[in-house]
Amino acid sequence: MAAILLDIKEDDEVIMPSYTFVSTANAFVLRGAKIVFVDIRPDTMNIDETKIEQAITDKTKVIVSVHYAGVACEMDVIMDIALRHDLFVVEDAAQAIMSTYKGKSLGAIGHLGAYSFHETKNITSAGEGGLLIINDERFVERAEVIREKGTNRSLFFRGMVDKYSWVDIGSSYLMNDVSAAYLWGQLEKIDEIQKNRLKSWNLYHESLKNLEKYGYIELPTIPKECTNNAHMFYIKVKDLETRTNLLNCLKDNGINAVFHYVPLHSSVAGEKFSRLNGKDVYTTKESERLVRFPMYYGLEKNIDKIVQNIKKLF
Ligand SMILES: *Cc1c(COP(=O)(O)O)cnc(C)c1O
Numbered sequence: 001m002a003a004i005l006l007d008i009k010e011d012d013e014v015i016m017p018s019y020t021f022v023s024t025a026n027a028f029v030l031r032g033a034k035i036v037f038v039d040i041r042p043d044t045m046n047i048d049e050t051k052i053e054q055a056i057t058d059k060t061k062v063i064v065s066v067h068y069a070g071v072a073c074e075m076d077v078i079m080d081i082a083l084r085h086d087l088f089v090v091e092d093a094a095q096a097i098m099s100t101y102k103g104k105s106l107g108a109i110g111h112l113g114a115y116s117f118h119e120t121k122n123i124t125s126a127g128e129g130g131l132l133i134i135n136d137e138r139f140v141e142r143a144e145v146i147r148e149k150g151t152n153r154s155l156f157f158r159g160m161v162d163k164y165s166w167v168d169i170g171s172s173y174l175m176n177d178v179s180a181a182y183l184w185g186q187l188e189k190i191d192e193i194q195k196n197r198l199k200s201w202n203l204y205h206e207s208l209k210n211l212e213k214y215g216y217i218e219l220p221t222i223p224k225e226c227t228n229n230a231h232m233f234y235i236k237v238k239d240l241e242t243r244t245n246l247l248n249c250l251k252d253n254g255i256n257a258v259f260h261y262v263p264l265h266s267s268v269a270g271e272k273f274s275r276l277n278g279k280d281v282y283t284t285k286e287s288e289r290l291v292r293f294p295m296y297y298g299l300e301k302n303i304d305k306i307v308q309n310i311k312k313l314f
Contacts, residue, residue, distance in 0.1 A: 001132050001143060001146055001147060001173055002027060002090045002112045002114060002132060003027045003028045003030065003031045003033070004031065004146050004169065004170075005112065005134075005139045005142060005143060005146065006061060006062060006088050006090070006111075006112070008028055008031035008032070008033045008061060008062070009031065009032055009033075010031075010032035010033075011032065011033075011034065011059060012028075012031075012032070012033045012034070012059060012060075012061045012062075013033065013034050013035075013036050013057060013059040013060045013061065014028040014033045014034070014035055014036065014060075014061060014062045014063075014064060015036045015037075015038055015047075015052060015055050015056070015060060015062070015063045015064065015277075016035060016036075016037065016038070016047065016063070016064035016066065016092075017037065017038060017039075017040050017046065017047040017066055017283070018037035018038075018039075018040075018263040018264045018265040018266075018270070018274075018276065018280070018283050019040045019045060019066075019068070019261055019263055019264075019283050019286075019287055020066045020068075020092065020261060020264065021094070021260075021261060022264065022267075022269075023092075023094070023116075024064055024066055024092050025264055025269075025270075025273065025274065028062070028064075029269075029273045033061070034059075034273065034274065034275065035264070035270075035273055035274035035275075036055050036057075036060070036274065036275055036276075036277050037263075037264065037265045037270075037274055037275070037276045037277065037283075038051050038052055038055050038277055038278065039051055039278060039279065039280060039281050039282055039283055040068075040282050040283050040286065041282065042282045042286050043221040043223075044068060044069075044071050044073075044221055044223065044226075045068040045069065045286060045287075045290070046065070046066065046067065046068050046071070046072075046073040046074075047065060047066065047073055047078075048282075049073065049074040049077040049078055049081070050077075051277075051278055052078065052081055053081055053085075054277065054278060055277035055278065056081075056085055056087070060085070060087060061087060061088060062087060062088045062089070062090055063078055063081065063082055063087055063088075063089050063090075064089075064090045064091075064092055065078050065089060065090075065091050065092065065110065066092040066094075067091065067092065067093055067095060067096040067099065067106050068095065069095060069220065069231050069232040069234065070095045070096045070097075070098075070099040070106070070122075070228065070229035070230070070231035070232070071096075071099070071220075071221075071222055071223070071226050071228065072096070072099065072100070072101035072106055072223075072225070072226040073101075075091075075101050075102075075104075075109045075110075076102070078110075079109065079110070082110075088110075088111045088112070089109075089110030089111055089112075090110055090111065090112045090113070090114065091106060091107050091109060091110040091112070091113035091114070091133075092114055093106045093107035093113045093114060093115050093133075094114060094115060094116035094118075094121065094130075095116075095121065095122075095229075095231040095232065096115075096229060096231070097115055097121070097122050097123065097190075097229060097231075098122065098190065098194055098229045099226070099227050099228070099229035099231075100226070100227045101225060101226055102225045107133045108133060108135055109135070110135065111135055111136045111139070112132060112133065112134060112135065112136070112139065113132070113133035113135065114130060114131070114132055114133070115130060115131040115133070116129070116130050117129035117130055117131070117179075117183055117186075118130075121231070122190075122193060122194065122197065122229060122230075122231055123183070123186035123187065123190055123193060124182070124183070124186060125175060125179040125180065125182050125183035125186070126178065126179050126182040126183075127179075128179070129175055129179050129183060132173075142168065145167055145168045145170055146168065146169070146170040146171070146173065147170065147171075147172075147173035147174055148170060148174065149166075149170045149171060149172055150166055150167060150168045150169050150170030150171075151164050151165060151166055151167060151170070152164050152165065152167050193297050194229065194230065196297050196298065196300070197229075197230035197231075197295065197296075197297065197299075198228070198229075198230045199300055200230065200233070200295065200299045200300045200303060201228065201230035201233050201295070203300060203303045204233045204293060204303060204306075204307070205219060205220075205233075207303065207304075207307040208235065208307065208310065211310070211311065211314055216237070216238075216314045217235045217236065217237055217314075218235060218236040218237075219235060220233070220234055220235070230295070231295070232292055232295055233292070233293050233295050234290050234291060234292045234293070235290075235291055235293070236286065236289040236290050236291075237289050237291060238289065239288070239289060240288040240289070242289075243259065243288065243289060243290075243291055245313065246291055246310070246313055247259070247291065249309065249312070249313045250306070250309055250310070253305075253309045255293075255294065255305075255306055255309060256294060257291055257292060257293050257294070258291075258292050259287075259290055259291055259292060260287075260290075260292070261287060262287075263280070263283045263284050263287055265280070265283075266284065293306060293310075294306065
């Protein structure tokens with residue numbers, strides 16, 4: 001919906017990090033855009049805001065800020081670049097619900113923001129679902145049409161037209177009632193869910209401090225102006241080989257730790273639909289050292305076992 005609202009067309013360019021989930025790119029590739037990838041910063045794994053400007057061409061339309069692990073990109077710098085070059089900013093806030101940057105909610109800073117309610121996120125609408133946040137009034141009316149299959153049915157329901165018809169392109173972006181009911185229940189409990197996740201996150205962080213102190217691992221960084229929504233707990237180890245050993249060791253003990261993402265610029269579809277601007281200094285190297293530990297509501301009683309197994313390996 002964001003890509004349709006911004007009128008993305010063939011040959012438009014969209015800037016984003018290569019270290020992200022495929023949905024970030026697909027939204028724009030489906031409108032014919034070319035994706036231009038920019039390297040990430042190693043501390044937050046977010047797009048390196050100092051490398052964005054050199055990726056801008058006269059075809060650039062959008063910058064997408066992916067808030068990895070719910071920790072904000074450097075939004076003041078990104079919004080300033082967008083303003084100076086007349087670009088739109090779409091926040092991929094899929095992982096960032098309840099998180100803030102300088103006191104502002106993530107997803108509410110760019111022109112548009114997108115949340116995901118996929119089963120892997122902090123709250124879910126029973127598997128699949130999402131939310132588009134519109135921070136620029138120019139897009140509100142058309143968004144209602146696009147989500148209702150390109151019809152003005154919303155105006156009709158409000159009694160503003162006497163019949164509804166096909167007025168624009170669109171698709172069926174409305175959430176079904178069962179998913180919406182499930183999400184409602186999750187929203188009612190969101191503070192409790194967040195409190196519990198943060199407790200687990202802090203337990204991991206405390207318990208693993210010694211391993212960091214002795215140089216075995218790196219713990220995640222939360223910059224001063226950002227809050228942590230405990231979407232994910234990850235560490236970084238020395239290299240790919242250490243990561244493989246750690247994952248296998250945990251798996252042998254019944255613990256499902258995982259990694260992601262294969263950088264999109266090096267994927268099969270990435271070769272067709274994107275180019276990498278500048279050098280891949282950190283994207284591949286840092287993604288190969290990253291390990292995600294289990295994180296879900298009610299996890300706290302299992303953390304000791306997980307931590308003991310991590311320590312055993314080192
Ligand atoms: C989960 C996620 C998405 C969206 O996933 P959907 O399956 O489309 O809901 C997009 N970007 C990032 C960074 C994500 O983690």
